[in-house]
Amino acid sequence: MSSVSPQTVLGRLRAVAWDDLEPAFAHGRSRALLMREHMRRAALWARVCGAEERWPFFDVTEYLAPAFEPAPEVAAELEEYVRRIGTPSLRRVCRGAVRWAAARSEGRVEPPELPELPDPYEPILLMFERGGGYSIEEFIDLYGVMIPYGTLDSNARAAPFLSPAHSTLDVLDALDADADGPVTYYAKISDGFPGDSPRGILRRRPVGRDTETLDEAFTRNLRWEPTEYFRRHALGHNEVDHVRITEFEAAAFIEATTKGLGASRRPAHGL
Template identity: 55%
Template sequence: MNVEPSRSVLRRLRTIDWSDEDAAWRHENSRALLMREYLRRAALWADHCGAERSWPFFDLAEHVDAAARIPDGIAAELDEVLRGVGPSSVRTTCRAAVRWAVLRTGSPAGPLPDLPDPYEPLLALYERGGGFFVEEFIDLGGAMVRFGTVESNLAARPFLTLAPATLDALDAEGEITYYAKIDGNRPRSSPRGVVRRRVDEGRTYDEAFTRDLRWEPTEYLRLYALGHNDIDHVEITETEAAAFIESLSAGPPVPGPWNGTR
């Protein structure tokens, strides 16, 4: 058995500071997006395996190949890593992620279906500020996320951009609205640029994501309101903004005219 995938997940769990409340607040936007994506992926797998009653924080391997086991040596180390970590839903999903890595190396039950990795969003969430608490909502220590249902999460928009740099770009204080700059040749799915308006403690900040891969102040929205509207815009979701940021970060540069921070 190839134990490296399981050990790789274990190494990631070792690095997590489960009590880093500052990180949880600093990354509240991205952690909320990651939790919603986990709920969506868990719903996909639960629907596929007939495990709807176990959703959302469950050991998926038990429903795919119950014979899959974490290697003894890794299991002992995992017990040590998770000592004192709570609540039980966090411990369950950490163990499940390590066990799932066993299945990724091959299962007697046959090849896995073509569905996204169920636990990667949760691992990324844990790395950005620790775990969560389950009450009426999912409390991320800075953001609250509704559970929804398996059915509602199956219909949710995918959030596939899990790169740390992209997630960092989505984290900021205040109420945020994103806009795509569009024209006849550049629709919202491939915009000329993305700007955002943040309102924090009564102050408004307009920012554009630039080719320098950072948010910089922009006059675009103010000038547009004054009638300088040669370039139009449309409100977009965080997921759409993330896709643009990731495409720009991955390079090559987005083709077509570039408006910078103007």
Template identity: 60%
Template structure:
């Protein structure tokens, strides 16, 4: 079973367009940035636990837990060939090696591992939404760049736990400009369980404003809520929330309306 899981992951990596998938990467800049930040956070947690801070963030965790670990030689051979032919940077190759080895390693060492979140799933999802990355002063995700930060700041970062494809797609929908999210609150509704959420996008140098609500159609649609509130015509209050909080609401609403678990 562990061999099958590693092969499944390798096949997922084979479907990634590693060279120049600009259209896909640009269409998924919001989710790719969130997924990379969540990987950085999880990588910091595992690095701290196993004394691998100097290797953080882009490393094969299995090498630090059990340096002698090896798995199916046929998959190892295929992995080496794939990395040599298809993966463009050494940093990405190290993480891809860790991604493929991890399911087999976890199956063998499950009882010995700490209760930490899966280290590689956010990165694997990010790869599938537009390819890899390169590292210089910033992390370039080929459509957006994010700050590298340091070990401590990533260790303390707010978790991003909503990794469903539908949630990630909703975050990416028409996500141009500078975006601020708001939760509708009051009368029994809080920022944790709001009446609904709204986002305001300011696009271009002139800051053209676009207000949108996440609706029962499970997509962002134009709303007059913010304009009416500013005119004093709407009694429903709101508070600013993080993108991660918005994602949690989107996921909960999607599950409720679709019956998904």
């Protein structure tokens, strides 16, 4: 885990539009996957910290370095900022992210016995940047998407979402692009290309107000483009078959394709 300065994390938080719901709806799919990744990582850290009862929204530094306090100027800026954030859970997470960065930059949370775990706050910071926060009820409400809690154990066992890669934002943007309403994903399979390593992926999404749908393939241009695959397959003109896959699996394919083509066009925060 590379460390960043607490001022950098504070700057990212200040740029979040907490009260603007439009980005939250536009980025609903990627925000849901990022929240699930936060919950997975939080479960791993909760076990290390002995913070199972506080999962999934807690301050890691409070457990690993309970006596630590950031530099006075950082602490003052942090408290001035979080007073403007609406819920105790959001305030706790924002404090935790900044305090974690401060403690990491000073080498205060790296005892030899600490296992190498992924950064506990990067997924939720990315989620904030893509449409603000959340509220806690029976589910986690991302303002357009509801996420069930599951259990700490089930989240700890979940597969990770994306590897640390410069292509992270490209993948998230591809998931969200024109993805209003229910979207179904498919993998193109054939000999040598099973469902977990397909030839390509497709999606079917609704368009307009009626029952019309649009079929698209994720292409080497790193975008979704219209495809005639399903029509040709139904007519028997295509030997390549397909199976339905999850959004998570679609994201993994997009990431692999983006990395393989070396096509990240802009710097991004890694996970």
